[in-house]
Amino acid sequence: MTELDFEFLCAFLKARSGLSLTAEKRYLVESRLGSVCRQFAIDNLSLLATHLKTGRRSDLETAVVEAMTTNETFFFRDKAPFDLFRDVLLPRFLAARASTRRLRVWCAAASTGQEPYSLAMLLDQNAPRVAGWQIEIVATDISTEVLEKAKAGLYNQFEVQRGLPIQMLLKYFTQVGDHWQISPQIRAKVDFRPLNLIKSFSHLGSFDIVYCRNVLIYFDLPTKADVLQRLSNAMSPDGALLLGAAETVIGITDALSPDPVNRGLYGKTIQPAPVRSLGLAASS
Structure with missing residues (x-):
């Protein structure tokens, strides 16, 4: 994934979900979106970014946003x-x-x-x-x-x-x-x-x-x-x-x-x- 690809993915995620990612979160993007690539048989994150740029894959867009969403919760959290x-x-x-x-x-x-x-x-x-x-x-x-x-x-x-x-x-x-x-x-x-x-x-x-x-x-x-x-x-x-x-x-x-x-x-x-x-x- 090039720096331009990372910047695009960050901008995409911010526009779709409000998620604000910094450079130190690059490992998180690579880890979580790597699973999306495997799910959709996309070879790498650069190709994933290319697919997203077309704007024609709503299922892929949803999967990317959901993969980056943190779902940490539990009953009576923090009491x-x-x-x-x-x-x-x-x-x-x-x-x-x-x-x-x-x-x-x-x-x-x-x-x-x-x-x-x-x-x-x-x-x-x-x-x-x-x-x-x-x-x-x-x-x-x-x-x-x-x-x-x-x-x-x-x-x-x-x-x-x-x-x-x-x-x-x-x-x-x-x-x-x-x-x-x-x-x-x-x-x-x-x-x-x-x-x-x-x-x-x-x-x-x-x-x-x-x-x-x-x-x-x-x-x-x-x-x-x-x-x-x-x-x-x-x-x-x-x-x-x-x-x-x-x-x-x-x-x-x-x-x-x-x-x-x-x-x-x-x-x-x-x-x-x-x-x-x-x-x-x-x-x-």
């Missing part, structure tokens, strides 16, 4: 964001939405589904508190391949051992051969949809709680700012945004502000009320 949901956000919004009894949650970049399913299990454990409520969990990801796995809710032994308490495994999963499948009751609580975060998501509507964790780290600064601004637009006025531990809005956007108490939690920035003119006529 704190789920404690926040159970102990802070759920009580807050149950009080704030008592008149409508409706709550919308969005898990962006949901990968293979462990994050939204973790929230769905927490809701099930709080069933008496949310009885009669309409609670929607929308989970999106750019990769259709991981979304299919998420919809199936089928995980291997290693995946269910990562972060999932044994009590929840026994309560919500059924063993299927050497895998475990999450119950239909929990799967029914999550609506999985394909979505590219660098494109418009206004059609999803407004959300009260948004989880967008560990995806902004792969974007450059302008892309982060754009996505955060549009996330703010997709939040209700008192909505909550949770980012990953290595992510922040500080220095990137003024549309969102950190919660003063809870780390990793953000809300819409309260704009100061405009100063009203008293309209007094000048004396002569």
Whole structure:
């Protein structure tokens, strides 16, 4: 792969997925896209770049983007964001939405589904508190391949051992051969949809709680700012945004502000009320 080929592939990936790659990530491109070459019987990465330049292989374009997508996730990852949901956000919004009894949650970049399913299990454990409520969990990801796995809710032994308490495994999963499948009751609580975060998501509507964790780290600064601004637009006025531990809005956007108490939690920035003119006529 020549330097021009690498530059083209980086530009292609940024335009399609927002992924920002630097020269030190060249080994990652060669490793992951080498498997795409083998899948499509393409001899090398230079020829792969040539095929992509034609713009006539949508299947190849999709495979390249999905191969470069990082799908690292596990149940109750980092724990704190789920404690926040159970102990802070759920009580807050149950009080704030008592008149409508409706709550919308969005898990962006949901990968293979462990994050939204973790929230769905927490809701099930709080069933008496949310009885009669309409609670929607929308989970999106750019990769259709991981979304299919998420919809199936089928995980291997290693995946269910990562972060999932044994009590929840026994309560919500059924063993299927050497895998475990999450119950239909929990799967029914999550609506999985394909979505590219660098494109418009206004059609999803407004959300009260948004989880967008560990995806902004792969974007450059302008892309982060754009996505955060549009996330703010997709939040209700008192909505909550949770980012990953290595992510922040500080220095990137003024549309969102950190919660003063809870780390990793953000809300819409309260704009100061405009100063009203008293309209007094000048004396002569």
